[in-house]
Amino acid sequence: MSELPVAVVGAGPVGLAAAAELVERGIEPVVLERGSEAGAAVAEWGHVLLFSPWSELVAPAAGRLLAATGWRPPADETYPTGAAWASAYLRPLAAALGERVRLGAEVVGAARRGRDRVVDAGRNSEPLTVHIRHRNGREERLAVRALIDASGTWGTPNPLGGDGLPALGERAAADRITYRVPDLAEEATRERYAGTHVVVAGSGHSALTALVALGGLADQGTRVSWVLRRGTVGDAFGGGDADQLPARGALGSRAKEAVTAGRVRAVTGFRAEAVERAPGGRLTLVSAHGARIEGVDEVVALTGFRPDLSWLSELRLELDSTLQAPTALAPLIDPNVHACGTVYPHGVRELGHPEPGVFLAGMKSYGRAPTFLAMTGYEQVRSIAAALAGDRAAAERVELVLPETGVCGGTGLLEEPDTAAVGGCCAGDVEPLALAAPPAGGSPGSCPLR
Incomplete structure (x- = not known):
């Protein structure tokens, strides 16, 4: 051979x-x-x-x-x-x-x-x-x-659904969901997202890239909701200045600034279970615990x-x-x-x-x-x-030494929904969202976003 x-x-x-x-x-x-x-x-x-x-x-x-x-x-x-x-x-x-x-x-x-x-x-x-x-x-x-x-x-991108399979209605809403970072330098793409309510799902570097880009459309009326499955924002922004790849650390810092400035709002502990379409075409994301994110025009699912x-x-x-x-x-x-x-x-x-x-x-x-x-x-x-x-x-003889992210500890535990976060759905120094009352029959941990 x-x-x-x-x-x-x-x-x-x-x-x-x-x-x-x-x-x-x-x-x-x-x-x-x-x-x-x-x-x-x-x-x-x-x-x-x-x-x-x-x-x-x-x-x-x-x-x-x-x-x-x-x-x-x-x-x-x-x-x-x-x-x-x-x-x-x-x-x-x-x-x-x-x-x-x-x-x-x-x-x-x-x-x-x-x-x-x-x-x-x-x-x-x-x-x-x-x-x-x-x-x-x-x-x-x-x-x-x-x-x-x-x-x-x-x-083979991961779906929006929180259990690793497409959420109910996710395939039917394919015209409103993308699994790639939008290229806002393209005029047609920029027009698609300008003045809309966009949900970005995910906590990795692709999601941070999308947050920074879409947050830049705030002056055109774009509202960005950042959906995380983990119970807190935690170390999602990365290690900042401690990251041994400076550009990677800077990306996290820019995303954090977009959130703290109010151009992006965070929703934590949200595992999408269903995508509902209203008669006018807008979407509602529903979590496994009954939380609802309503009036959604576009979804950018960057879940790995x-x-x-x-x-x-x-x-x-x-x-x-x-x-x-x-x-x-x-x-x-x-x-x-x-x-x-x-x-x-x-x-x-x-x-x-x-x-x-x-x-x-x-x-x-x-x-x-x-x-x-x-x-x-x-x-x-x-x-x-x-x-x-x-x-x-x-x-x-393998001697490769990779640059550290500046973040220590696994992320697995951070995936657990934080049902104690009923007062805000957000964590740390991230500005909490104004919450509507849970829908009838909703779980105590529901965090609706309108």
């Missing part, structure tokens, strides 16, 4: 970095990207500014490959948008890799050749097969020695992402039952217990599975865990490529 290529799924930052590492090691990769261009998923959030500088966004092996073509990296300490990252780095990198990158090639399945997941015999001697559907409808099976799944999680594991069903993966991440990696990234933003160094040892030669890398390796950084993925694929080349010492 040493003559066969290694399949890399996804021509995003980590997938292309994996290909560069393999080429440097003398191993031929085949990068399979279902989009029409490299970095297609990154381009979909091209208006968003990254909080990692260029110095942390160019993979080492990729930089060396590009340097041979005369490419010059942008200034180290500047911060690109997603669009700039794709155009100035990912597409030139794909061009440098040449025909190894196949666009319009969607991976729809993977298996051990001639064996379903039940069969033991031959799993170490038969190659893997990757099932590909091309843009023109043609199907192909590609035999490979190993598979690196760097397809990410962008295509999850991995698509459907096309890997015939491979023997060992995934954590909570995070859907590799079992050896999960304890290092579990947001219920994760402290201070530190992720311990990890590589091929933590990313492998019972199925020989199969690895999840990049954001997909984190399963449902948040806060993934590009340089984490770059070190992951460096370690994997070294292992595939037989350099076990280099594969296990």
